[in-house]
Amino acid sequence: MALYRPTPTFDLLRVPGLGRLLRWRWGRLVFQLPMLALAALIIYDGLSGPQLAPQNLATVSVWIHYRGLVLLALLLAGNLFCMSCPFTLPRTLAHRLAGRGRRWPKALRNKWLAIGAFVAYLWLYEALDLWASPALTAWLVIGYFVAAFVLEALFAESPFCKYICPLGTFNFAAAAISPLQITARSQDVCRACVGKECVNGSAQVLGCGTELFVPRVVSNLDCTFCLDCARACPHDNVALAARWPASELALRPGPARPPAAVSAWSRRWDVAFLALVFAFAGLTNAFGMTPPVYALAATLSRWLGRADEALILALIFGLFMLLLPAALGLGAAWLSRRLGAGQGGRWSRHRLRDAFTRYAPTVLPLGVAIWFAHYWFHFASGALTVIPVAHSFLLDHGVTRFGSQPNWLLGPILSDDLVFLTVLAALALGYLTSLHTLQRAAAGEATPAGRRALLPWLALWTALAVAAVIVFSLPMEMRGMIG
Ligand code: SF4
Numbered sequence: 030m031a032l033y034r035p036t037p038t039f040d041l042l043r044v045p046g047l048g049r050l051l052r053w054r055w056g057r058l059v060f061q062l063p064m065l066a067l068a069a070l071i072i073y074d075g076l077s078g079p080q081l082a083p084q085n086l087a088t089v090s091v092w093i094h095y096r097g098l099v100l101l102a103l104l105l106a107g108n109l110f111c112m113s114c115p116f117t118l119p120r121t122l123a124h125r126l127a128g129r130g131r132r133w134p135k136a137l138r139n140k141w142l143a144i145g146a147f148v149a150y151l152w153l154y155e156a157l158d159l160w161a162s163p164a165l166t167a168w169l170v171i172g173y174f175v176a177a178f179v180l181e182a183l184f185a186e187s188p189f190c191k192y193i194c195p196l197g198t199f200n201f202a203a204a205a206i207s208p209l210q211i212t213a214r215s216q217d218v219c220r221a222c223v224g225k226e227c228v229n230g231s232a233q234v235l236g237c238g239t240e241l242f243v244p245r246v247v248s249n250l251d252c253t254f255c256l257d258c259a260r261a262c263p264h265d266n267v268a269l270a271a272r273w274p275a276s277e278l279a280l281r282p283g284p285a286r287p288p289a290a291v292s293a294w295s296r297r298w299d300v301a302f303l304a305l306v307f308a309f310a311g312l313t314n315a316f317g318m319t320p321p322v323y324a325l326a327a328t329l330s331r332w333l334g335r336a337d338e339a340l341i342l343a344l345i346f347g348l349f350m351l352l353l354p355a356a357l358g359l360g361a362a363w364l365s366r367r368l369g370a371g372q373g374g375r376w377s378r379h380r381l382r383d384a385f386t387r388y389a390p391t392v393l394p395l396g397v398a399i400w401f402a403h404y405w406f407h408f409a410s411g412a413l414t415v416i417p418v419a420h421s422f423l424l425d426h427g428v429t430r431f432g433s434q435p436n437w438l439l440g441p442i443l444s445d446d447l448v449f450l451t452v453l454a455a456l457a458l459g460y461l462t463s464l465h466t467l468q469r470a471a472a473g474e475a476t477p478a479g480r481r482a483l484l485p486w487l488a489l490w491t492a493l494a495v496a497a498v499i500v501f502s503l504p505m506e507m508r509g510m511i512g
């Protein structure tokens with residue numbers, strides 16, 4: 030089966046200097062150590078610094094800067110956060126202490142747990158007001174280190190990154206629109222390769238932690254950009270190649286290609302559902318900071334006869350992040366199959382899963398745009414808060430050469446109008462890219478019936494985009510800022 034692979038015309042690993050640094054044995058460490066220092070600072074200031082969110086490095090750096098910068102990096106290059114993730118630093122130590130570890134249970138080798146952890150993480154963020162608590166933010170970072178270490182010590186296949194980590198799940202989904210992807214420079218070299226060190230590792234270097242096999246990599250899903258494969262390959266045959274963003278979601282048109290073969294995202298319910306949850310969660314997360322959510326919460330509270338905020342949030346999140354995408358996605362797949370069942374009956378032979386897994390992932394560009402719009406709003410509205418917070422931190426620790434008092438009025442880098450315009454532009458671009466990907470995913474279905482099969486998805490993505498414009502037009506709660 031022919032699958033899309035980028036042709037390594039531009040290969041980041043061939044860039045003089047940078048390529049060598051990235052492939053160097055300690056290359057990843059160069060990026061991880063600053064992040065480790067930042068994590069240590071977050072824990073220190075989160076636990077011992079002022080417990081007012083806008084004045085603490087933990088809350089400002091995690092909830093204003095980290096999230097905005099992660100998405101910018103994903104759009105401009107790729108999964109740079111996972112590449113420099115400090116939580117994976119104990120991996121080598123865990124392997125040394127505990128050996129390779131046992132296999133992750135087969136029943137859990139999918140994205141269902143990751144989807145649950147992702148939604149639970151977003152729920153915790155709201156239910157515990159993590160954005161307002163430096164101490165809880167610090168404990169979250171500590172919890173991350175412990176969880177990554179324990180799971181790495183107990184199991185092979187980096188289960189924390191691949192099957193659990195909510196941040197990794199977010200990055201894997203969003204990396205579908207990144208312009209770089211791991212690929213083999215030559216498939217022939219891989220065919221002749223005996224050791225397959227990119228996945229098996231060698232005496233000096235670990236192989237791919239998430240057990241991806243380079244010649245078969247056709248997407249950024251599960252790739253942490255760690256580049257262990259490039260370091261392990263004895264034939265220098267691994268490329269970090271440029272590609273069209275979102276190209277992994279649909280193959281180039283080809284004759285008589287069976288529907289299930291048109292996406293690098295395999296025919297799995299779990300990964301297709303992840304794409305839908307990712308997009309709907311982005312909208313729900315933004316909706317949770319607008320006035321109508323309080324009215325909804327009050328209505329639910331009256332129905333339940335109690336004012337349990339955590340329970341009400343769980344109901345809202347369960348409904349909008351899980352039940353709604355499941356119902357609408359399955360409904361669209363069912364309709365898609367019905368509408369495409371005429372003219373030769375080709376579509377009538379396809380199963381519900383084929384329609385669902387073929388088209389649901391095309392929502393990802395729109396989903397990324399929704400998350401970008403939200404995080405960009407917070408970043409552009411509060412990026413400069415880090416200056417008075419760092420100033421205050423230095424003053425508190427006896428570094429007084431910066432002189433006067435911190436300027437707590439610093440915050441926005443753009444006016445409100447410009448932020449709103451960029452948000453609209455991002456949503457429009459994401460929506461059009463999703464439509465283009467939908468059309469590409471339908472390649473080979475040139476009959477009227479085949480085209481009709483697209484209509485439910487077109488309607489769903491349009492409704493989602495309109496809902497996003499409405500949500501971002503509402504006044505949004507400012508978080509982590511003074512005033
Ligand atoms: S080790 Fe290198 S040559 Fe061998 S299969 Fe992996 S990428 Fe291909």
Ligand code: SF4
Pocket residue numbers: 211236237238239240241243246251252253254255256257258259
């Ligand atoms: S394919 Fe595996 S080893 Fe290579 S960069 Fe991705 S996660 Fe790392």
